[in-house]
Amino acid sequence: MSLFSWFAKREKAPPPRKEEDSAEDLALYSGIRVEVTTADGRLLFVAKLLGIRGNQAELHQYSEAASFQGEPPLPVRIRGYSDRDRKAVYMEGLITPLPQNIWQVEELTISKVGNDRAFFRLETNLDATATMFSGLELGEKPCRLLNISVGGASIRSECRYHQGDKFLLKVKLLEDRPVSAIFSQVVRIIEKEGGKFEYGCQFLELTEEDQEKITQNIFAVQRQKRSRS
Numbered sequence: 689m690s691l692f693s694w695f696a697k698r699e700k701a702p703p704p705r706k707e708e709d710s711a712e713d714l715a716l717y718s719g720i721r722v723e724v725t726t727a728d729g730r731l732l733f734v735a736k737l738l739g740i741r742g743n744q745a746e747l748h749q750y751s752e753a754a755s756f757q758g759e760p761p762l763p764v765r766i767r768g769y770s771d772r773d774r775k776a777v778y779m780e781g782l783i784t785p786l787p788q789n790i791w792q793v794e795e796l797t798i799s800k801v802g803n804d805r806a807f808f809r810l811e812t813n814l815d816a817t818a819t820m821f822s823g824l825e826l827g828e829k830p831c832r833l834l835n836i837s838v839g840g841a842s843i844r845s846e847c848r849y850h851q852g853d854k855f856l857l858k859v860k861l862l863e864d865r866p867v868s869a870i871f872s873q874v875v876r877i878i879e880k881e882g883g884k885f886e887y888g889c890q891f892l893e894l895t896e897e898d899q900e901k902i903t904q905n906i907f908a909v910q911r912q913k914r915s916r917s
Contacts, residue, residue: 713798715740717777721899722747722768723808723838724783724791729765731808731910734838734903735791737768747783747791750900760784761794767808769839775801809837810906816843816859818872825849833859838902840890841872846883849874857889861905862912868905870898 718740724732724747735747747766761782768777781796816833820826831845841857849855853874860867876888894902 714743714745714779714796717768717770717779718745720768720770720777722766722779725765725767725808727763727765729808731810731906732764737766737793740796743781743794743796745781745793745796746786747793749789749791765799766793766796770801777801808906809835809842810909811835812861812909814859814861816857818843818845818847818849819856819858820849820853821855823850823853828858833857834886836861836902836906838891838899838906840875840888841870842886842888844880844884844886846885848885849877849887851875851877854892861909865905865908868902870894870902 718738720737721734722737723734726732733749735749737745738748739746761784764781764783766779766781768779769775770777777798778800779796780799781793783791783793786792812833812835814833816831817828818831819828825847829845829847831843831847834842834844836842836859843857851874855872855874857870857872858867871892872889873892874887875890878886878888880886891902
């Protein structure tokens with residue numbers, strides 16, 4: 689399904705304006721990496737938020753996006769992470785495509801700033817392995833990849849890990865793609881029935897190139913899921 693057709697079934701009304709959103713508030717987030725999604729949470733593309741002027745800005749796209757048809761502007765949600773505040777930033781706006789993978793944003797507003805996850809998460813259920821280099825669970829152990837984002841993942845395992853443990857996560861997101869090997873750290877633990885555990889993990893030491901590869905793989909898996917639905 690094309691990018692613009694996702695919006696065809698929805699009323700193209702601008703997002704609500706908030707009186708407390710000042711130009712100074714928005715300007716603080718110029719230059720951050722953001723993910724642009726539909727109102728129902730579909731990831732459209734990844735970009736850098738630049739050129740904020742009042743309630744207008746530009747999105748400089750640096751991941752692929754679906755082809756589109758229809759009439760802009762399109763209502764979207766824009767989500768990023770502020771290193772200054774160390775918090776996730778949620779915005780809304782109307783976007784219109786410009787040449788050279790740039791999107792004009794109008795009616796830009798801040799909807800929330802909080803401690804939530806900063807990145808879009810793709811639900812999965814894939815075989816994976818976690819390799820610990822110390823501790824009782826030393827070595828490579830099987831696990832299940834439950835979801836993945838640019839910043840982290842959730843896995844299920846019968847092994848008992850601890851908060852702060854570091855390991856190498858290996859998973860093949862698609863059959864025609866190489867195995868991804870990502871250095872990770874356990875940040876959240878949920879004990880499940882049957883002697884299993886779910887671990888929320890943060891990716892460590894990612895370069896810009898690493899982030900781009902993960903993003904492209906997430907887009908590829910998302911496209912494959914849509915084609916089967």
